[in-house]
Amino acid sequence: MRTDAATTVFNLPGYRVTSAEVLACGQRRIRVESVLEAGCRGCGVISARRHSRRLQRVRDIRVAGPVEVIWSKRRFFCDEPECGRKTFAESTPQVPAYSRSTARLRQALTEAVIGSGRAASETATAFGVSWWLVQRALDAAVLKLPDVDSLAPVRLGIDEHRFRSVRFFQDPATKAWTRYEPWMSTLVDLDTGQVLGVVDGRDSTGVGDWLKARPLGWRLGVQVVAIDPSAAFRKALRMWLPRTAVSVDAFHLSMLANAMVTEVRQRLCQEAKGRRGRATDPVWANRRLLLKGAERLSDRGRNRLQVVFAVDDSTGGLQAVWDVKEQLRTLLRTGSIADATAAKAELGRLVDRAGQPEARRLYRTVCRWWNEIEVLIVTGATTAKVEANNTAIKNIKRTGRGFVNNTNYKTRILLRSAARTAA
Template sequence: MSDATTRLLGLEGLAVTGIEDGQVGPVVYLVTADEAARRCPESGTRARRSKGRRTTRQRDLPTGYRRRSLAWRKRRWRCDEPSCPRRSFTEAVGSVPARKRLTVRLRASARAAVADAGRTVVQSARDHRVSWPVVVAAFTEHAARVLPVQPETVEVLGIDEVRRGRPKWVYDEQAQSWQTIVDRWHIGFVDLSGGQGLLGQVEGRTAAAVVEWLAAHPADWRQRVRHVAIDMSTVFKSAIRQALPHAQLVVDHFHIVQLANAAVTEVRRRVTIQVRGRRGRKATASGSCATG
């Protein structure tokens, strides 16, 4: 296979030896073209004795809307360094790290779809034909690298719960009862005055979870929070009064309007029963409401 095909593939440290059509797309056969792959990752000693070859199959980004797989014929080497605890190793290159079945650029593309393109984890996993835990791991690694250890100061903090997935229980033999190990409710903390967006998310829907998240931040960070927007939840109110006693509570206007609409509806139903002796009637065939 020509060197141009290797450059067209663009995987550093690997050379193309052949291509053939597979059941779901082309199969690209590769060999190692990087001498550094013969060095032991523990001792750095260049290996001289081979323990044989093995073929591993990696997945890469599609080409021209066609899925392709990589068949990498790699060597397993013996480490001759007496003091090295690792007696043998398999070749690895930067574009396809050891013990990985996905290329680095495939993981990067799946991560960028979430971080930069605004896709959900499920959408990115479907588009790249990988499982959603793979996308989550790639995005988590990226977030840990680019996000600060602590968010910047916040003047207006928003707190609300969100339902996520299904709960899971385990039976506690000692307590003779079922205990929740995965809560379906999470609490989100949002910067409402700046551009940081979601600051954090914790499992559970308790005052202790809110207090624990706030307590993990420095005292100066907590002191700068002037307002906290919540729904009409006594749990959140109790937590803020404990963790941020100086902050002013603000009720989310959506919940206020929702409560007002519910009150108006209740009054309308009560008055209708008192005046007409009924709650109402179904609409007629023409769509207008019958009166009488």
């Protein structure tokens, strides 16, 4: 059927434009009516015997500016004698029963928030609707996401991020203040990069309850899980994924080594000079070079480090722990268990030679996580895609100026991840 020009331009599926006018305020008013057959919601029988007609205002997207849409909505008689519903109002895929906005408007709102990264309040203002409508559109979109239990991830990644800023609460009875850090843990499919779940806290309870809720076949299908050196995550995995190999992330181990070098540098400076480092001290001026990988140093950088060790490291302890740090990085880059075992033995020798308590603590951590390090060397599973999602989560928080409701916060995360994964 050939449609008129106004209906073609307005392009609302299932409707045709009957009239258009410009109001005194300059806004346009478009009157439409449905061209689809109407079926009874009780029995499904198609009826053409009209009972009455009424006008309903419908919220819709802007078409070259704001538009007021008036739907001439019909009510029909139900001609099925056995049906208890005598009359019914028509509904369409664009405007279902009890709806006051079009499906294309709800889709546009969802795409604006998730696809374009706009804040919900800013999107509501731009489309001329309420914040609640935007949130309802997002909640409806979450229900359409694939069920996590229907997915079959082989490799998982788990990491935590802070939901909101640190807060302090006072007990009315004791007047004691308690520090509260609202953390959340993210579970990601390492093959697709999609966020599968977001749970409260960063302890074994939250992650364990989420894994417990998954079907047995789902859990048996997971082969490798990558985590940071978190005893809480490892406890949950040992309980609910006992047959799954656990890999510890190399980046987090390298961070522990860098933190060890920094602690030793600060302690040695206090012991030798009785104060913290200053800009005139070579060891403080080159503190960032100490944390840089040896293979990434330029000739100038190596010369500067040699000056630091020769001039501002009288005990030799700083160079010793720097060697420990580099040996750990070498260990993490090995490609076989045999090479890793040899590198571990060399790491132990360097730790003994350094004689620093911070280096011994780092070595104990390596020993406690040695099984997970072996899995890392064999599988190469890291939390890189989890960290990438955490960066996107930070952008979501920044765009939304923070979130008070953690359910809405999780909705944004899941929808954004699903949209990026599908793209």
